[in-house]
Amino acid sequence: MMDNERNSTLYKYDLSLFQTKIEKMVDLTELMENEVFMAFASYTTIILSKMMFMSTATAFFRLTRKAFANPEDCAGFGKGENAKKYLRTDDKVERVRRAHLNDLENIVPFLGIGLLYSLSGPDLSTAILHFRLFVGARIYHTVAYLTPLPQPNRALAFFLGYGVTFSMAYRLLKSRLYL
Amino acid sequence: MMDNERNSTLYKYDLSLFQTKIEKMVDLTELMENEVFMAFASYTTIILSKMMFMSTATAFFRLTRKAFANPEDCAGFGKGENAKKYLRTDDKVERVRRAHLNDLENIVPFLGIGLLYSLSGPDLSTAILHFRLFVGARIYHTVAYLTPLPQPNRALAFFLGYGVTFSMAYRLLKSRLYL
Amino acid sequence: MMDNERNSTLYKYDLSLFQTKIEKMVDLTELMENEVFMAFASYTTIILSKMMFMSTATAFFRLTRKAFANPEDCAGFGKGENAKKYLRTDDKVERVRRAHLNDLENIVPFLGIGLLYSLSGPDLSTAILHFRLFVGARIYHTVAYLTPLPQPNRALAFFLGYGVTFSMAYRLLKSRLYL
Numbered sequence: 001m002m003d004n005e006r007n008s009t010l011y012k013y014d015l016s017l018f019q020t021k022i023e024k025m026v027d028l029t030e031l032m033e034n035e036v037f038m039a040f041a042s043y044t045t046i047i048l049s050k051m052m053f054m055s056t057a058t059a060f061f062r063l064t065r066k067a068f069a070n071p072e073d074c075a076g077f078g079k080g081e082n083a084k085k086y087l088r089t090d091d092k093v094e095r096v097r098r099a100h101l102n103d104l105e106n107i108v109p110f111l112g113i114g115l116l117y118s119l120s121g122p123d124l125s126t127a128i129l130h131f132r133l134f135v136g137a138r139i140y141h142t143v144a145y146l147t148p149l150p151q152p153n154r155a156l157a158f159f160l161g162y163g164v165t166f167s168m169a170y171r172l173l174k175s176r177l178y179l
Numbered sequence: 180m181m182d183n184e185r186n187s188t189l190y191k192y193d194l195s196l197f198q199t200k201i202e203k204m205v206d207l208t209e210l211m212e213n214e215v216f217m218a219f220a221s222y223t224t225i226i227l228s229k230m231m232f233m234s235t236a237t238a239f240f241r242l243t244r245k246a247f248a249n250p251e252d253c254a255g256f257g258k259g260e261n262a263k264k265y266l267r268t269d270d271k272v273e274r275v276r277r278a279h280l281n282d283l284e285n286i287v288p289f290l291g292i293g294l295l296y297s298l299s300g301p302d303l304s305t306a307i308l309h310f311r312l313f314v315g316a317r318i319y320h321t322v323a324y325l326t327p328l329p330q331p332n333r334a335l336a337f338f339l340g341y342g343v344t345f346s347m348a349y350r351l352l353k354s355r356l357y358l
Numbered sequence: 359m360m361d362n363e364r365n366s367t368l369y370k371y372d373l374s375l376f377q378t379k380i381e382k383m384v385d386l387t388e389l390m391e392n393e394v395f396m397a398f399a400s401y402t403t404i405i406l407s408k409m410m411f412m413s414t415a416t417a418f419f420r421l422t423r424k425a426f427a428n429p430e431d432c433a434g435f436g437k438g439e440n441a442k443k444y445l446r447t448d449d450k451v452e453r454v455r456r457a458h459l460n461d462l463e464n465i466v467p468f469l470g471i472g473l474l475y476s477l478s479g480p481d482l483s484t485a486i487l488h489f490r491l492f493v494g495a496r497i498y499h500t501v502a503y504l505t506p507l508p509q510p511n512r513a514l515a516f517f518l519g520y521g522v523t524f525s526m527a528y529r530l531l532k533s534r535l536y537l
Contacts, residue, residue: 009455039358043358045348049288052344055337070324070327072327072330075329096429098428104287109406110408111290115473138267148429151433151434172399172403178393178400183403218537220477223470225531231463249455250507253510283466290466290470
């Protein structure tokens with residue numbers, strides 16, 4: 001009887017422990033309680049919001065400098081031939097668009113590789129260092145592109161972000177290659 | 180003995196309950212049984228398929244309007260100087276390409292922010308409202324761009340999708356900021 | 359008593375089984391022990407690294423062919439009017455940029471749809487076939503674009519990758535549509 005009672009107690013204790021863990025997982029908060037994943041979510045949201053801001057910047061410069069890509073966009077500024085003169089490219093608008101495209105080309109790999117890297121169980125401080133360097137590099141890249149700062153400011157910002165993404169890709173492939 | 184029997188029964192019942200839950204998780208279907216995540220998966224697949232359709236639209240207009248970007252693409256239409264006249268830009272082709280790029284610029288943030296938002300345990304009906312508005316706005320944006328509809332049709336579609344993504348980013352950062 | 363003992367033994371056995379499974383999940387390695395997901399992670403990392411290489415190729419051709427998009431980029435090659443002559447487009451640079459943009463337009467849908475497809479519990483060999491075909495097609499697309507190989511080499515590579523992504527989207531929507 002003694003043994004049975006002890007078993008019973010043990011069993012109740014373990015059960016409640018399991019229950020807590022299991023419920024945590026079932027409602028999916030587990031992933032969001034993983035610190036690396038939460039950090040990735042925060043930095044990703046920030047850098048994607050920054051990238052979206054580039055659309056607003058393009059719209060702003062198109063409107064203030066009256067340089068549009070579509071006839072229907074400048075219909076409000078005049079009729080017929082008068083409106084057509086606004087169908088032109090503008091240096092500042094093109095600069096913002098190049099910065100935006102460069103963001104896209106670099107943030108997409110960060111999104112994919114960073115997500116998989118975050119799920120591969122990296123060291124928290126190493127992971128956060130990667131995320132911070134990338135986000136900092138891309139914000140500095142935008143500042144250097146739009147000001148514009150003399151080279152090699154923009155080039156260095158670009159290669160820093162590039163190197164961070166490759167470092168995550170390397171760690172991911174080294175530990176988890178499955179082809 | 181009575182107590183032991185009751186415990187035993189309870190234990191069997193709980194065990195089978197656990198087993199179900201645990202097996203569900205081990206084969207990863209858990210994530211796919213989460214309703215918010217399934218909704219995100221469905222809407223994302225639809226909007227990405229729509230975006231891919233833009234490639235086909237570009238190819239279609241390049242072929243029907245004979246406006247190519249690469250010499251090897253128009254080699255079938257003639258030789259030497261005769262083929263070179265097809266190396267040109269065409270208004271309709273450029274319009275489709277701008278719509279495609281705008282899709283890319285807006286769907287990438289939706290992909291990243293929407294995925295993280297879906298995993299952060301939002302209210303199901305709120306989440307589905309976000310997804311529906313975004314997908315509807317982007318489809319309307321394409322229709323407005325390719326028809327083309329007079330402004331502000333396209334601008335409103337753009338800002339609706341933009342606002343939805345920012346709303347998800349805001350909710351995500353408010354509840355889960357970890358820097 | 360016999361029954362109780364048997365139960366006890368069963369219970370201990372099952373418990374240790376549970377413990378292993380549960381711990382596996384809590385530290386998130388579960389996702390990375392899923393073979394389909396690991397394969398997706400590996401192929402995605404490879405194709406995104408390939409895409410990032412296009413940035414380096416663009417930079418390489420811009421420098422060797424002295425064709426820049428920004429005044430600050432060619433400041434090192436001369437002053438004033440002398441530098442402005444390097445602000446030009448170059449066929450090879452534009453070709454690399456088109457290949458890069460085409461990558462972006464096709465790899466973004468693969469990223470989103472492939473991730474969700476991987477989580478939907480597909481057959482391992484089917485999933486790996488999809489990933490391999492896509493990665494192979496995109497690498498061949500880049501080779502065909504940059505060489506350049508005569509058509510329809512590039513077109514076939516494009517449509518193979520396109521078809522693979524649509525096949526994953528179809529399987530995903532067929533089994534998991536939730537609107």
